[in-house]
Amino acid sequence: MKFTKIAMSALMVAFAAVAYADSPPAMSTSPALTPEEAAIKQLVEQRIGVGVKVEGVHKTNFSGLYEFHADGEVMYTDDHAKYLVVGHIVDMETHKDYTRESLSELNKINFSDLPFDSSIKMVKGDGKRVIAVFEDPNCGYCKKLRQTLSTMDNVTVYTFMYNILAADSSVKAKNVWCTPNRLKAWDDWMLGGKAPAAAAASCASNPNDKIYALGQKLHITGTPTIFFVDGTRTPGFMDGPALEEKWSSLQQTAVR
Secondary structure (H helix, E strand, O other): OHHHHHHHHHHHHHHHHHOOOOOOOOEOOOOOOOHHHHHHHHHHHHHHOOOOOEEEEEEOOOOOOEEEEEOOEEEEEOOOOOOEEOOOOEOOOOOOEHHHHHHHHHOOEOHHHOOHHHOEEEEEOOOOEEEEEEEOOOOHHHHHHHHHHHOOOOEEEEEEEOOOOOOOHHHHHHHHHOOOOHHHHHHHHHHHOOOOOOOOOOOOOOOHHHHHHHHHHOOOOOOOEEEEOOOOEEEOOOOHHHHHHHHHHHHHHHHO
């Protein structure tokens, strides 16, 4: 929650004063703002005062609150942009999480634009159920997800090594990338704890920097982060039943 931390420290002052060469996958765009929404946008940007671009402003059905998007996050304010509301809005009767839905839509990407040539590809069975996963080689939940995927059939998994957890993550990722069989090396490490041999000096090219830059542009703050073919993402670990449910919903949507 990088923006939230920055915003909260800035708001203590601001509100008191008031009383790679490759383009990243396209993310959702926002419709044109009404005059009222544009005014809210201007006020929020002025009062937060940390150089963060505010977009996607619209009025909700929740007590007149306005929802706005900034730095990949969803927040709320009143019609005078005096108060900031940070957190999820959940219907206590139906348990529907409106903020999670907004985040899912906001952070959608064009799946086909991902740089698949910079990933490690695994195909099992007919491979018709496809995901892309951003993982760190030192991530425990990534290893748990890999174990789950190893027990499933008819899947295609594109793994992007996104090195954010430890100083040696990029070294491990480079060593995997520089092996003759990247898929085997990745599985040996993630499933069996067998580290790959050190990369040869002649292996100077790897996608570490490119994938790190892409992850930052996509506001990926943790691993694993899973992307589905509809462009939606799930941050964190998903077990087998949750993956099956998501794939089933995608199939049902495609049939309609």
